[in-house]
Amino acid sequence: MTTAAVIVAAGRGTRVGGPVPKQWRILRGRTIVARTLDALRAAGIDRMVLVLHASEMHRATEFDLSGLTAVPGGATRAASVRAGLEALEGEGVTRVLIHDVARPLVPAVVVARVVKALDTHDGAAPALPVTDALWTGEDDIVTGTRDRSGLFRAQTPQGFRYDAILAAHRAHLGDAADDVAVARAAGLPVAIVKGDERNLKITTEGDFARAEALMEEPMDIRTGNGFDVHAFEDGDHVMLCGVRVPHDRALKGHSDADVGMHAVTDAIYGALAEGDIGRHFPPSDPQWKAAASHIFLSHAVELAASRGYRITNVDCTMICERPKVGPHAPAMIEEMARILLIEPDRVSVKATTSERLGFTGREEGIAAIATATLVKP
Ligand SMILES: Nc1ccn([C@@H]2O[C@H](COP(=O)(O)OP(=O)(O)OP(=O)(O)O)[C@@H](O)[C@H]2O)c(=O)n1
């Protein structure tokens, strides 16, 4: 599965005005184009098409061109998107994220939410619900009110199955508000995922100051640890870090007793000073009986994201004589990375024995210890 991004940067920025189009203005020492490319790279996207205005194609050499192609755009946003999509044809790309260059602060977690939603949907896009009251007005006088329920503020990146959105754009005539409009016109359903206030679009002069203010927050690095133990009982498999491992015993617990995933979840809660799983999912609550532990981990991941933290790595060690974890570790890393919304090379899963000492040595249960590092950039 190859995911690529098309970054549309061929607009003229007429609402901001000024001597150079907004994407070439400097935001805290770097151009907006450079910042947007970096944000997508940091989110794990390594194939990108940058759509530039024909007169600005020479500026492509300012960037690291590994995995990056620059193509000239068109007179409208839709035409620029189409040019970017066409440039990817024949590469075997299965998913594409279409992103405004004017959203340089897109958090990695928003990109990850879109990519994850594409596992189950043809299209997915981030948005935030409208929270202010809505009016109509004329000559500075309010002429009416509108119901805000069910209304969203659309953001990018908007993600799609590549073949489907290419066909939709080829069939589309004229401009469109965004790629969700093009997709929907072609009959493609599009899922809404949670956007982020930091993902503002620089549209007017005041947005530069807003973006700078958002970047001003001092970096905050936190670590947390988690420790968990589950006893063995009769059974034929254990769940460890999201993977079903055949075994001659099972782990006993209110949920699926995934001891490794619980330790990682507690490490994230710990870094956030948010207690532990028991606080968020009380064992006394029958709804969590036999629950899949990814529910707990996803909650911790979203809590971290909602506070502005990025999970930079987790390290989990399971302590048991049996089953052997090593052969399953690659699958565990993949699964944990998927739920954590981070790259697999930021996830470590390993195991040790306790040299036959203590309860793990006597094979009475499995223990797990984990650390997580969270960064607010
Ligand atoms: N012909 C066009 C028009 C827009 N865009 C891109 O589409 C996004 C839309 O955001 P917007 O704020 O509308 O950008 P501009 O069109 O540049 O701004 P304005 O409408 O103020 O001129 C931007 O990344 C812009 O560069 C593009 O690639 N090609």
Ligand SMILES: C[C@](O)(CO)[C@H](O)COP(=O)(O)O
């Ligand atoms: C695609 C978009 O960013 C969604 O909010 C937006 O529609 C593009 O910018 P514009 O201001 O509508 O041209």
